Amino acid sequence: MSKQGKNKYYGNDSITSLKGADRVRLRPSVIFGSDGIEGCQHSVFEILSNSIDEAREGFGNVIEVSRFKDNSVMVKDYGRGIPLDYNEKEGRYNWELVFCELYAGGKYKNNSGENYEFSLGLNGLGSCATQYSSEYMDVTVFRDGYKYELHFEKGENIGGLIKQKEDYESTGTIIKWKPDLEVFTDINIPLEYYTNTLKKQAVVNAGLKFILYDEESGQTFEYCYENGIVDYVKEVSQDKAFTGIQFYETSTKGRDREDKPEYKVKMQIAFCFCNEINLIEYYHNSSFLEYGGAPDKAVKNAFVYEIDKCIRARGKYNKDEAKITFQDIQDSLILVSNSFSTITSYENQTKKSITNKFIQEAMTEFLKQQLEVYFIENKIESDRIIEQILVNKRSRETAERTRINIKKKLSGNIDMSNRVKKFVDCRTKDVNRREIYIVEGDSALGSCKLARDAEFQAIIPVRGKILNCLKADYESIFKSEIIVDLLKVLGCGVEIKTKHNKEFNTFDINNLRWSKIIICTDADVDGFQIRTLILAMLYRLVPTLIYEGKVFIAESPLFEITTKDKTYFAYSDREKNEIIAKIKGKYTIQRSKGLGENDPEMMWQTTMNPETRKLIKVMPDDIENTEKMFDILLGDNLPGRKSFIEENGYRYLDMVDVY
Incomplete structure (x- = not known):
């Protein structure tokens, strides 16, 4: 039964179809993959790809792109110029076919053969779809001794084709347009998109120069790689590769299935091995394949097959050792593949992955042959x-074992069955109030335990100097009972990174049990060192806690100044002098004792009472500088440490515990 208020009629005239510009304007995501910024970017790439196709056929070697403040775009090439005049065969003007007709263009087979052998533009959708999705579009073409002009607004042509005799230096096409906010939800394409895209296109189109003018910043960018992907691999490796650059190139023909048409394929592959940098990028018909597809499968199959074969032949595996994976190879590989085909099966119009079976098979076999010869x-x-690949493999396996081990060690609640030695919890379960004091030794634990507010302040002692986590490997770190106990008490897991930036992350800040993590050590050289080692541990294993402002240092007073009526505490020499200057009468000064020797009342007043204590929030002002200083002072950078001490050591002479 129909519900009241609903339209009950559903007949033959209920079926409608979108016509003209509405086919794109009302459904942009069908053509461009999205109606957001990504779809808008793809509409720009469609116009750019037509100019690239023309240049790759040998017509023009410069493409200029302008990005304007109002989000309009201009692409200018020096190709043959788009044919816009009357087309006798089609009985219509070419400008209508190119800019107003989906599935029309110069990239289909016709009686005279193929205009574009390896085309980036696909299916005659690009120019028309971008025109349909624009607030306006202006087209200027120079060819055949004429200047041709077209103007479109919101998918409609205004004024027809204007054609006039013109003297010009070069043939070519200029298209200027503004993506329409009625079609896309966002048209403010960032400069980074243009720089990334044009650089990538320069990489895979050897010798083709791209010039980008950015009106907003006033900058001009130029990209050109004379030797294409070889120059790019060299640039990426920054001369840090431990092998030379290999470059393989071939052409072939084949079909995806027996009943499918035969097509041509060209492929180029450049690679080298490097410990510090790794990158893999695939391109097809100049389109960057973000998800790879056929070339990705080919590279993985060929490299794993040949390298595994070589390891076995040279007896490099340990007894019963597992086979390498592509991840182990990728950790030290810089590879760029650049393929072209006359027939391409993309996963969709956005061209981020190709599915051609023949391309995958041909590239796999070609790479296997070349790699076999290279290794011999x-x-x-x-x-x-x-x-190096075996080092990567064994490092990955160790890291995985470590991750599983850590997960076991850090899982579970802190209760009677999973006790942390000498950890003293607080009563409240409200995470926004809970504070954990990390204190130096058992004696400090005793005085802090007596001094604290047991409602919201918990304590865990650190027994002696902990491991320097910036120099130790993960296996050693997680053998340390003190460190594991600290991490259990924090409750948020760890942030582990292996050599090649692959994370085994158990970290979740939502599981942190504390609002403040307070490091509380003696105000002497040993105390400062312990504090620094605790900070280094937090920085290595849970750096987000520092960046989120969860870590604090409790300042202990250096001096206790006593008068007949009152006791003062000074946290520095300057503060001591200021207090003394104000005192009238007699006083005594005592250098502050260790935390364990302080009476509870003094501990509460100076170190634990939120009203009177002094806490320093640990915050990296500059992440890069913080990393650099940790590396110099506690890491493996010995030359850097030596230089730092030579240049800055004099500032800390008064703190040196030497007599």
Whole structure:
């Protein structure tokens, strides 16, 4: 039964179809993959790709792109110029076919063969779809001794084709348009999109120069790689590769299935091995394949097959050792593949992955052959590659074991069955109030325990100097009972990074049990060192807690100044002098004792009472500088440490515990 108020009629005239510009304007995500900024970016790429196709056919070697403040865009090329005049065969003007007709263009087979052998533009959708999705579009073409002009507004042509005789230096096409906010939810394409895209296109179109003018910043950018992907791999490696750059190139023909048409394929692959940098990028018909598809499968299959074969042949596996994975290779690989085909099966119009079966098979076989020869003819270099890949593999396996071990150690609640030695909890369960004091030794634990407010202040002692976590490996770190206990008490897991930036993350700040983590150590050299080592541990294993402002240092007073009526506490020499200057009459000064020797009332007043204590929030003003200083002072950077001490040591002479 129909519900009251609903339209009950559903007949033959209920079915409608979108016509003209509405096919794109009302459904942009069908063509561009999205109606947001990504879809808008893709509409720009469609116009750019037409100019690239023309240049790649040998017509024009410069493409200029302008990004304007009002979000309009201009692409100018020096190709043959789009044919816009009357088309006898189609019985219509070419400008209508190119800019007002989906599935029309110069990239289909016609009686005279193929205009574009390896085309980036696909299916005749680009120019028309971008025009339909624009607030306005102006087209200027120079060819055949004429200047042709077109103007469109919101998918409609205004004024027809204007054609006039013109003297010009070069043929070419200029298209200026503004994406329409009625079509896309966002048209403010960031400068970074243009710089990234044009750089990538320069990489895979050797010798083609891209010039980008940005009106907003006033900057001009130029991208050109004379030797294409070889130059790019060299740039990415920053001369840190431990092998030379290999470059393979071939052409072939084939079909995806017996009943499918035959097509041509060209492929280029450049790679080298590098410990510090790794990158893999795939391009097809100049389009960056974010998700890879066929080339990605080919590279993975060929590299794993040939390198595993080589390891076995040279007896480099340990007994019963598992086979390498592509991850182990990728950790030290810089590779760029650049392929072209006359027929391409993209996963969708956004061209982020290709599915051609023949391309995958042809590239796999070609790479296997080349790698086999490379490994045989370059034994020293290939031995180096094998050794590094096995190091990566064993490091990955150790990291995985460590991760599982950590998860076991840190899982579970702090209760009677999972006790942390000498940890003293507080009563409240309100995380916004709970504070954990990390104190130095058992004696400090005793005085802090007596001094604290047991409602919201918990305590855990650190027994002696803990491991320097910036120099130790993860296996050593997690053998330390003190560190594991601290992490259990914090409750938020750890942030672990392996050598090649792959994270095994158990960290979740929502599981942190405390609003404040307060490091409380003696005001002497040993206390400062313990404090620094605790900070280094937090920085290495849970850096987010520092960046989120959860870590504090409790300042202990350096001096106790006593008069007949009152006791003062000074936290520095300057503060001591200021207090003394104000005192009338007699006083005594005592250098502050260790925390464990302080009476509870003094501890509460100076270190634990939120009203009177002094806490320093640990916050990295500059992450890069923080990393650099930790590395210099506590890491493996010995030359840097030596230089720092030579240049700055005099500032800390009064703190040196030498007599």
